[in-house]
Amino acid sequence: VALDELSIIERFFRPLAGEGAFGLLDDAALLDVPPGCDIVVTTDMIAAGIHFLADDPPDTVARKALRVNLSDLAAKGATPVAYALGIGLGPDMDADWLDGFAAGLKRDQETFGLRLLGGDTIAVPAGPVVSVTAFGCAPKARMVHRFGGRPGDLLYVSGCIGAAAAGLSLLTRAPGPWDALPPTARDALIQHFRVPEPRVALAAALAQYASAAMDISDGLAGDCDKLAAASGCTATIEAERVPLPSGLEGADETLLATLLSGGDDYEILAAVLPRNSTAFEAAADAVKIPVTRIGALREGEGRTEVLSAGRPLPLYRRSFVHGRDPKA
Amino acid sequence: VALDELSIIERFFRPLAGEGAFGLLDDAALLDVPPGCDIVVTTDMIAAGIHFLADDPPDTVARKALRVNLSDLAAKGATPVAYALGIGLGPDMDADWLDGFAAGLKRDQETFGLRLLGGDTIAVPAGPVVSVTAFGCAPKARMVHRFGGRPGDLLYVSGCIGAAAAGLSLLTRAPGPWDALPPTARDALIQHFRVPEPRVALAAALAQYASAAMDISDGLAGDCDKLAAASGCTATIEAERVPLPSGLEGADETLLATLLSGGDDYEILAAVLPRNSTAFEAAADAVKIPVTRIGALREGEGRTEVLSAGRPLPLYRRSFVHGRDPKA
Numbered sequence: 001v002a003l004d005e006l007s008i009i010e011r012f013f014r015p016l017a018g019e020g021a022f023g024l025l026d027d028a029a030l031l032d033v034p035p036g037c038d039i040v041v042t043t044d045m046i047a048a049g050i051h052f053l054a055d056d057p058p059d060t061v062a063r064k065a066l067r068v069n070l071s072d073l074a075a076k077g078a079t080p081v082a083y084a085l086g087i088g089l090g091p092d093m094d095a096d097w098l099d100g101f102a103a104g105l106k107r108d109q110e111t112f113g114l115r116l117l118g119g120d121t122i123a124v125p126a127g128p129v130v131s132v133t134a135f136g137c138a139p140k141a142r143m144v145h146r147f148g149g150r151p152g153d154l155l156y157v158s159g160c161i162g163a164a165a166a167g168l169s170l171l172t173r174a175p176g177p178w179d180a181l182p183p184t185a186r187d188a189l190i191q192h193f194r195v196p197e198p199r200v201a202l203a204a205a206l207a208q209y210a211s212a213a214m215d216i217s218d219g220l221a222g223d224c225d226k227l228a229a230a231s232g233c234t235a236t237i238e239a240e241r242v243p244l245p246s247g248l249e250g251a252d253e254t255l256l257a258t259l260l261s262g263g264d265d266y267e268i269l270a271a272v273l274p275r276n277s278t279a280f281e282a283a284a285d286a287v288k289i290p291v292t293r294i295g296a297l298r299e300g301e302g303r304t305e306v307l308s309a310g311r312p313l314p315l316y317r318r319s320f321v322h323g324r325d326p327k328a
Numbered sequence: 329v330a331l332d333e334l335s336i337i338e339r340f341f342r343p344l345a346g347e348g349a350f351g352l353l354d355d356a357a358l359l360d361v362p363p364g365c366d367i368v369v370t371t372d373m374i375a376a377g378i379h380f381l382a383d384d385p386p387d388t389v390a391r392k393a394l395r396v397n398l399s400d401l402a403a404k405g406a407t408p409v410a411y412a413l414g415i416g417l418g419p420d421m422d423a424d425w426l427d428g429f430a431a432g433l434k435r436d437q438e439t440f441g442l443r444l445l446g447g448d449t450i451a452v453p454a455g456p457v458v459s460v461t462a463f464g465c466a467p468k469a470r471m472v473h474r475f476g477g478r479p480g481d482l483l484y485v486s487g488c489i490g491a492a493a494a495g496l497s498l499l500t501r502a503p504g505p506w507d508a509l510p511p512t513a514r515d516a517l518i519q520h521f522r523v524p525e526p527r528v529a530l531a532a533a534l535a536q537y538a539s540a541a542m543d544i545s546d547g548l549a550g551d552c553d554k555l556a557a558a559s560g561c562t563a564t565i566e567a568e569r570v571p572l573p574s575g576l577e578g579a580d581e582t583l584l585a586t587l588l589s590g591g592d593d594y595e596i597l598a599a600v601l602p603r604n605s606t607a608f609e610a611a612a613d614a615v616k617i618p619v620t621r622i623g624a625l626r627e628g629e630g631r632t633e634v635l636s637a638g639r640p641l642p643l644y645r646r647s648f649v650h651g652r653d654p655k656a
Contacts, residue, residue, distance in 0.1 A: 026473050026542075028404045028406070030367070030368060030471055039361065073356060088416075120373045126453040143356075146355070147354075
């Protein structure tokens with residue numbers, strides 16, 4: 001049986017449609033906004049061979065496509081409500097893959113309380129390519145930005161840093177200390193890469209206490225550069241404070257550099273006024289999200305200073321670049 | 329010079345960012361909603377080799393990506409305000425193409441009064457793939473749906489039907505009566521395919537007078553089937569009433585079947601209560617958009633009856649399918 005656009009929508013996506021989507025039977029959807037909220041919008045696209053591996057399980061692809069967007073919303077202090085899905089399917093697409101993909105969407109819709117609003121399903125020469133535009137609600141006028149940080153603000157990260165980079169290294173058989181870990185620890189690292197943990201529950205604490213925040217998607221060092229630059233200052237990170245994945249805590253400087261500049265963490269980097277730090281830590285603790293103070297913003301400009309034992313940590317890269325760069 | 333994601337955003341897309349986009353320097357955008365409006369959301373994706381030709385001029389690709397979305401909004405009675413842009417760029421991408429693409433976005437932002445809110449730029453194995461999610465405002469509780477039509481409603485189309493199908497035939501060198509047209513007429517058909525004319529100005533008339541509407545993207549016959557089915561009835565179209573492209577008016581039945589089932593018209597199909605028809609026609613005339621009554625909804629179910637000289641017109645297809653279908 002040929003899977004054309006209409007039958008794909010009917011079979012796999014219609015069961016996921018929520019309020020305002022009109023069963024995906026209309027040209028467009030209605031986005032209802034709870035009173036007292038600002039609508040925060042984010043778009044993230046992922047492509048096979050670039051952001052996920054072609055043989056990654058389809059449910060993890062769906063969940064990653066959603067979660068990278070939910071992570072952006074959380075960093076802005078917004079709670080997710082709905083999303084639009086654009087999906088480009090290559091000629092090798094089959095019903096099994098779509099079944100798994102839809103199951104992943106359904107699972108994370110339930111986990112995070114969001115609904116499918118609409119979208120588009122197209123054929124592409126090489127796929128899958130998944131584009132999600134997600135909608136969240138932030139308390140009125142409380143959206144958190146990358147700008148807004150000030151010298152003296154304390155820098156926090158959620159969770160640990162570098163697990164996804166280690167997981168990708170395992171998947172691509174790049175040798176490293178991860179190879180020596182027990183199988184369960186290796187699986188946990190791979191899972192971090194495939195299915196990141198967006199810090200949705202931290203949104204309210206960020207909206208209340210963060211002066212600036214972003215999600216870490218391209219490496220802690222380079223992303224911290226962006227937050228500091230947007231806030232008109234620079235930053236110091238004390239590498240030994242940065243929480244590392246279980247089993248990799250004793251990282252030497254080379255490994256530390258890899259973990260602190262690897263991609264796909266989808267943890268939160270937040271700047272918090274010192275007088276708000278206790279309240280922020282308590283609010284994070286109340287929603288069971290670990291946050292760790294790793295440094296501070298300071299006067300100046302330029303790249304974040306990453307210190308290890310008081311000396312600058314040599315970083316061979318600041319950021320992880322997904323795929324190869326298009327050429328000029 | 330390598331064009332990485334950040335430099336592409338800075339050079340080509342930042343100049344297009346509008347209110348709420350924070351200069352594309354943040355993880356997400358703020359979507360402001362004018363009071364008294366419902367937010368209507370639509371997503372349409374287009375891919376090289378499927379929805380446009382790989383050597384189509386990049387400004388027309390950008391404008392088509394926007395316009396297919398604006399067409400959906402117009403059909404729902406919504407006026408466009410903003411959009412999010414996801415773009416996947418293949419390895420052969422260059423700055424000239426992006427220059428042209430950004431110029432096309434800028435031109436249509438000005439034409440239609442909309443702003444870039446945010447988005448994502450990624451590498452893909454084969455591109456470009458462009459995903460636009462567009463936001464429009466409909467008068468509160470007046471969004472127009474595909475459902476809502478009733479037996480007896482008159483069916484209208486805007487503009488003419490089949491110009492884009494003829495234009496695609498010219499571009500792909502499929503022989504037909506378009507070959508005999510003068511160069512300016514042939515160019516006009518090609519332009520219809522590359523840069524459709526979304527009927528944005530018709531949105532208010534639709535919100536006020538249409539009981540159901542949709543944009544015609546996959547062929548008049550098949551799309552009319554969808555509107556009728558969503559409205560719980562069926563339809564009759566009188567083929568000789570359907571306005572055809574200049575130069576193709578004297579179409580025989582074979583050509584008529586091609587034009588009435590071809591894709592990419594991006595005209596509006598609207599169902600209007602007979603008592604509203606005069607007011608609807610006057611409202612369309614006031615915004616200088618030609619609308620033509622082509623048939624009516626009627627009791628029953630099943631496919632639209634397309635009559636030519638009172639007899640069913642043989643249709644070898646109902647709808648145009650972009651690209652090939654993924655396989656089951």
